Structures are given as C-alpha cells and as structure tokens.
Amino acid sequence: MTFVDATFRIGIAAATAVSGISHAYLYIHGYQHIPTIGAAFVLQASVSFAVAALILIGGPEWLVWAAAMLAGGALIAFALSRTVGLLGFSERGWQPSPHAAVSVVAELLTVGLWVAYLVSRRRVGARG
Amino acid sequence: MTDAPHTMNRRQLIRHSAWFGAAVGLAVAGGEVISHIAGTAEAKQVQARPTLRFAQVSDSHIGFTGKANPDVAGSFSQAIGRINNLGYTPDFVIHTGDLTHLATPEQFDHVKQMMTGLRTPHVFTVPGEHDSVDDAGQKYLSAFGAGTRGDGWYSFDIAGVHVIALVNTLNLKKLGHLGVEQLDFIAKDVAPLPNDTPIIVFSHIPLFAMYPDWGWATGDAAQALSYLRRFSSVTCLNGHVHQVFSKTEGNVTFYSGTTTAYPLPHPGDGPAPKPVTLPAGKLHDALGIREVGYIRGQSALALKERALQ
Numbered sequence: 001m002t003f004v005d006a007t008f009r010i011g012i013a014a015a016t017a018v019s020g021i022s023h024a025y026l027y028i029h030g031y032q033h034i035p036t037i038g039a040a041f042v043l044q045a046s047v048s049f050a051v052a053a054l055i056l057i058g059g060p061e062w063l064v065w066a067a068a069m070l071a072g073g074a075l076i077a078f079a080l081s082r083t084v085g086l087l088g089f090s091e092r093g094w095q096p097s098p099h100a101a102v103s104v105v106a107e108l109l110t111v112g113l114w115v116a117y118l119v120s121r122r123r124v125g126a127r128g
Numbered sequence: 129m130t131d132a133p134h135t136m137n138r139r140q141l142i143r144h145s146a147w148f149g150a151a152v153g154l155a156v157a158g159g160e161v162i163s164h165i166a167g168t169a170e171a172k173q174v175q176a177r178p179t180l181r182f183a184q185v186s187d188s189h190i191g192f193t194g195k196a197n198p199d200v201a202g203s204f205s206q207a208i209g210r211i212n213n214l215g216y217t218p219d220f221v222i223h224t225g226d227l228t229h230l231a232t233p234e235q236f237d238h239v240k241q242m243m244t245g246l247r248t249p250h251v252f253t254v255p256g257e258h259d260s261v262d263d264a265g266q267k268y269l270s271a272f273g274a275g276t277r278g279d280g281w282y283s284f285d286i287a288g289v290h291v292i293a294l295v296n297t298l299n300l301k302k303l304g305h306l307g308v309e310q311l312d313f314i315a316k317d318v319a320p321l322p323n324d325t326p327i328i329v330f331s332h333i334p335l336f337a338m339y340p341d342w343g344w345a346t347g348d349a350a351q352a353l354s355y356l357r358r359f360s361s362v363t364c365l366n367g368h369v370h371q372v373f374s375k376t377e378g379n380v381t382f383y384s385g386t387t388t389a390y391p392l393p394h395p396g397d398g399p400a401p402k403p404v405t406l407p408a409g410k411l412h413d414a415l416g417i418r419e420v421g422y423i424r425g426q427s428a429l430a431l432k433e434r435a436l437q
Binding site for chain 2: 020047059062096
C-alpha cells in the first residue's frame with residue numbers, strides 16, 4: 001500500500017465513522033422511536049463503524065466501495081427526507097442541527113475521497 | 129496482460145469471505161452496542177419519572193359502513209382494549225377527531241358510550257370534519273364540548289406540559305382552518321408561559337403541509353405556529369390522514385397518527401384519499417394507537433406506534 005493509498009483510506013474511514021457517529025447519536029437520542037427510520041439509522045451506523053474499521057486495518061478495495069455506497073445511500077435518503085419524504089418520515093433543511101450538516105459533509109467527503117482514490121489508482125495502474 | 133483481472137483463486141475467495149464475515153460480525157456487534165446504549169439511555173429516562181404518558185387514538189369513524197372495514201366499532205373496541213392493556217394507566221387519552229362518520233346523534237352516543245370503557249382519568253377529543261358534516265359541529269359540542277372555549281378549543285396543563293387542543297375542521301374549504309378567534313386564543317393562551325415550557329398541540333387536520341392537494345394542511349397554521357416558535361419543544365399530533373407520518377421544522381415536530389377504521393392512500397397515490405381495502409387479514413396491521421411519553425428535561429417526546437393486531 002502506497003502512502004497516497006493509506007492517506008485516502010484514513011480519510012474515507014474517518015469520514016465514514018463520523019457519519020456513523022452522527023447516525024448513532026440521533027438513534028440514541030430519539031430516532032429509535034421513529035418506525036423503520038430508527039432501524040435504518042442503527043443499521044447505517046453499525047455498518048459504517050464496521051467498514052471504517054476494516055478499511056483502516058487494510059481490508060480489500062471493495063470495502064472502500066462499500067463506504068462510498070453507504071455514503072451515497074445516506075445522501076439519497078437525506079434528499080428524499082427533505083423533499084418527498086422517506087417511509088413516512090420528513091424533515092426540513094438542516095434540522096436536526098448540527099447532526100444533519102455533519103452527516104452530509106462527512107458523506108460528501110467520503111464520496112469525493114472515493115472518486116479521488118479511484119482516479120489515483122487508475123493513474124498508478126496506467127503508469128505501471 | 130496474462131492475468132484475467134476478475135478471476136479469483138481459492139485463497140483470494142477465502143480471504144474476501146473472511147473480510148466480509150468480519151464486516152458482518154463487526155456490524156452486528158456495533159448494532160448491538162448502539163442498541164444497548166440506546167436501551168440504557170431509555171431505561172434511565174424511564175427511571176426519571178414522574179413524567180407524562182398518554183395515548184392517542186384517532187379517526188374511529190363510528191358509523192362507517194364499507195368493505196374497507198365492515199366493523200369499525202369492533203376495531204375501535206380493540207383499540208380501547210389495546211390502550212387498557214398498555215401495562216400502565218395513561219394520564220389521559222386524546223381522540224384526534226372523526227369520532228363519527230356522519231355526525232348523527234346515534235353515532236355520537238355510540239362512540240361516547242364506547243369511550244367510557246377507556247381506563248384513564250381523562251379523555252380529551254378534538255372534532256374531525258366528519259363530526260361536523262351538517263351543523264358546524266353543534267352535535268359534537270353537545271356531546272364533547274363541555275369545558276371548551278369558542279367552537280370547542282381548549283388548553284390545559286399537566287405534569288409541567290402545556291397542552292393545546294385546536295379545532296381546524298370548521299369553516300374549512302379545502303384546507304383546515306383555525307380562524308381569527310382561535311388564533312387570538314392561542315396567542316393569549318401561551319403569552320404568559322416561559323420559553324422552556326413543553327408544548328403539545330392536538331388538531332384533527334395536520335398543522336403542516338402534508339399534502340395540500342388533498343386538503344392535508346391547515347391554511348392559517350403558520351400564524352398559530354408563529355406564536356409557538358419561541359418555545360424550545362413543540363409537538364403537534366394530528367389525525368385525519370389515517371397513516372403515520374412525521375416532520376420536523378425547527379423546534380416543532382409534527383406527527384400524524386393512524387386510524388382505527390380504515391387506511392387511506394399515501395399522499396398523491398391516486399386521484400383522491402378514498403378508503404383503501406386491504407387484502408384479508410392485513411387490515412389490523414394498518415390500524416393502531418399511539419403511546420406518547422414525555423420525560424422532564426427532554427425536548428423530544430417518545431412515541432410508540434402500536435398496531436391493533
């Protein structure tokens with residue numbers, strides 16, 4: 001693993017963990033009572049923690065893809081909950097603050113780092 | 129290139145399987161830890177009583193006859209049984225409207241008689257539009273209007289919580305309507321309260337724009353909510369839409385409750401909100417009641433939806 005690879009992995013793992021922490025916090029502080037959404041929050045958080053930990057200790061590349069898919073899915077769910085609603089659940093703007101904003105920034109960062117990671121690996125592959 | 133990039137030998141397969149297993153194992157363990165922390169936090173909250181616990185029931189539509197539910201009285205009776213078997217006595221029960229289907233004296237008598245079976249110190253109601261189909265709510269007020277103000281609105285304090293029950297089903301055209309007199313009541317009612325007083329608001333039609341095309345909104349709710357913005361915790365519970373839905377706008381959280389009679393389609397699913405006939409055996413999954421708990425010092429109320437099944 002190159003230094004650049006390791007840096008991307010640390011960044012993706014950290015951003016994924018932050019999104020997981022945010023979802024876990026909201027689950028513990030009330031969202032557990034929202035039908036279906038509560039279960040989705042605890043699932044997002046637990047899978048985020050697992051994926052982040054395994055990326056950090058050098059797991060295979062599909063874990064990085066899993067982190068990106070998780071972040072993308074969370075962003076889509078966020079957009080739905082602010083527009084047409086998601087499974088009977090709807091919120092407005094950046095509420096609950098600051099967790100909504102923290103999650104979105106972390107998830108955008110995950111997706112951005114994933115794209116950069118892929119580009120970097122492709123360049124290395126092309127050179128090699 | 130001699131190696132096929134997408135083939136995997138036995139050793140690689142075992143390695144990837146091990147990583148996948150580790151991911152699943154860690155996720156399950158993480159989920160357990162989070163659930164345990166949440167359970168501990170909730171247990172602490174439960175120990176933090178005395179608090180307020182009440183049940184919401186809605187849209188019983190006593191008198192409805194249709195294949196969506198041929199026995200609404202039976203379903204409502206089950207709902208009452210569900211509330212009576214929560215394992216504790218709720219501080220009160222609120223019926224958020226459409227007690228009857230056609231607001232006949234017989235239907236009001238029937239539903240009132242049934243509600244005497246609720247084991248709780250207080251039963252509160254707000255009218256639905258079905259409770260005022262032909263007389264601007266006069267029969268409703270005769271049956272349930274004792275102690276209310278104006279056309280049936282009122283407020284009370286319980287366990288440090290200020291509760292406001294609103295009537296937004298009279299003078300409605302397409303959307304719910306509160307009217308100047310009731311808005312004035314709200315403004316004066318909350319004026320002396322400190323900002324940290326938890327507020328709970330009951331109404332039949334949602335105070336948020338759930339689906340205005342079907343009338344699932346209240347035209348002048350923004351004015352009412354403007355009086356409540358300064359409070360740190362405002363929770364609005366409504367019926368009318370026959371389905372669970374929640375929405376948060378700043379410090380105000382809205383929760384639509386389900387029904388004990390028959391389901392309605394999801395917003396925009398079809399041309400109009402007509403009763404939905406579910407396959408045999410599925411109806412009681414869609415019907416239910418709601419438990420609501422308030423812990424002193426917490427800004428969010430804890431809601432539990434209970435199906436009649």
